[in-house]
Amino acid sequence: MSILAFRGFAGVRLEAEAIGAEDDPAVLLIHGAGQARAVWGSVAEALEMAGRRVISLDLRGHGGSEWPEDGRYDFEAFVEDLRAVLAQLGTRPVVVASTLGGWIAGAALEQDAAMLASGLVLVDTPVEADPDVSRRIGERLRATADLATGQAAWDRRLIGSLDTAAVAGRIAAAAPTIALPTLYVRGAVSEIVSRADAVAFVDRLPDGEFAEVEDAALVVREDRIDALGGHLVDFLERRAPRRSPEYRAGSDARTFRDALGCFATGVTVVTAVCPDGTPIGLTANSFTSVSLDPPLLLVCVANTAGSAPRLRETERFAVNVLQIGQQPTSNRFAGKGEDRFAATPWELGEYGTPVLAGSLSSFECAREAVHDGGDHFILVGRVLKAIFEPRRDPLLYFRGKYRKLHFA
Ligand SMILES: Cc1cc2nc3c(=O)[nH]c(=O)nc-3n(C[C@H](O)[C@H](O)[C@H](O)COP(=O)(O)O)c2cc1C
Incomplete structure (x- = not known):
């Protein structure tokens, strides 16, 4: 495992961890609000075993990335951070992003998608501006903040600095411009995105696919993360295959x-x-x-x-x-x-x-x-x-x- 450092919007220091061989095709994992890169744990390992270099990023104000003094947690700052990371990586990874991470990835890849990435996987990302959903997301975040004890993994100033309804509306509008193989994964009993909205969103993507994880409200959770790993490896093998498989041969x-x-x-x-x-x-x-x-x-x-x-x-x-x-x-x-x-x-x-x-x-x-x-x-x-x-x-x-x- 190695730690990578990037410069994000206005020079904010962003941290990521990488596993896997440097010349394997890259996957960039982006967590949701109030989480940190560790949430990907076993998915990252499964992808590494499937021959990928896996980079798990901490968003600004989360985990090991900088918690900027000016408290800038507006959506544009996150989007510019990700565009900066993708430009510095230069390897056109497949971006896999959950909830808030999905909004950021969708907006960052609205333009120049094919220059910055080679595929996109959105997990549990709300795709319609729904005030009810926004309220629920806000409540969940506040509840996480209240529950967390000891050393916090994310900056509480994040709460209230995002207009979630507006952001969801933005990704809905961006769909036709995301010119990449894109997989949308939804927890089948999700409370934050309906099946109909997700399917309609996928239909508007230039090259979209849809998958569901049974029994899950949110997919990126300890008990359902294996299912996500399965969908990801399948998507990657079909849509972003490794160029030169390394066969081992012998008669022994x-x-x-x-x-x-x-x-x-x-x-x-x-x-x-x-x-x-x-x-x-x-x-x-x-x-x-x-x-x-x-x-x-x-x-x-x-x-x-x-x-x-x-x-x-x-x-x-x-x-x-x-x-x-x-x-x-x-x-x-x-x-x-x-x-x-x-x-x-x-x-x-x-x-x-x-x-x-x-x-x-x-x-x-x-x-x-x-x-x-x-x-x-x-x-x-x-x-x-x-x-x-x-x-x-x-x-x-x-x-x-x-x-x-x-x-x-
Ligand atoms: C997953 C797994 C699959 C196995 N498959 C076979 C098999 O198909 N045939 C076989 O003879 N041994 C197989 N083995 C090995 C035997 O189970 C093992 O040698 C066992 O100790 C034999 O028991 P015995 O010596 O008391 O008969 C397998 C072992 C494992 C862990």
Whole structure:
């Protein structure tokens, strides 16, 4: 991480932090009123992992940027700050901005948009002059100010210095002039921007797209920020792709494994019962559907796995697909020395196979075939019974790490 300093309007010192390689395409993140750059935390990390240089700016009067003595927090000062930052950056970033940040970005890119930036993402930015919304924004800001204790992250003089209704009206008018690929992201239960207003705004953009984040009033919040990350990475890959992807190549085992790791999978636990009644099981992501009629599936099991000899012989087995909360179960069935079943709630299913409680889905199978496959064997099962829970999210595995869905 490095700290960058810029000169904004009338020489005000603005601070930003940057992560990611300097020659990766840049994304500039701009927070809302009464926030600071830290609010982007996990979005910034997700974008860095997706090959972007991520610069998170503190607006004047916020975080590490200067709180100007003259207390200038009028809208023009913010807009000129951003134009100055974009000019000093010189890398035409994609600008991602939330609420007040969105107004500033919209106005800053009203002219010369394509010279200053290569894309724009507006998050929860009110796009119609509505006095009711302005009042609510003012109230929210005052409430944040009242709640904040200890060292303040923003200058209270900001309150009352913005004519929010006028500013929202300005961005509404600016829409047709923002000549950039633009994504508008709205929290689906937003109180500050209606779906109809947001869609109408997107229609007036020269090149606009619209996305919504479920269950969110405001998107840039701890619990919904992953969803935003998903929308951003998707938008960036389509509209601002990296010019030269850096493929790694080789015919060695390491490269083979790493390339396989690019195939995102779910995670399962394959279970069976030994003749003496002892349950066995191991974590496997080599699960594949094979046939619908007859219903067949397969998993590949390492010949060196402790449970391999018994799994080869077993007449019946179950494949339990894990949900997001079962990461400990996945670890337990992949680790050494733990009593896997003692620590995991399970019961025998209708066909006598161990079904792990709380799984996303479970398939009870009869062994259909066993094929050798190098240092693994392919266990093909005929599905006798399937159960699933439609309202759970999966545990995912990608590049050697557990992942979760970016919720739409
Ligand atoms: C996410 C994940 C996926 C795995 N997938 C497989 C797999 O498909 N096949 C396999 O044989 N082992 C797989 N493993 C490794 C086994 O779970 C691990 O070696 C386990 O300790 C084997 O148990 P056992 O030796 O008691 O049979 C996976 C491990 C993890 C964490």
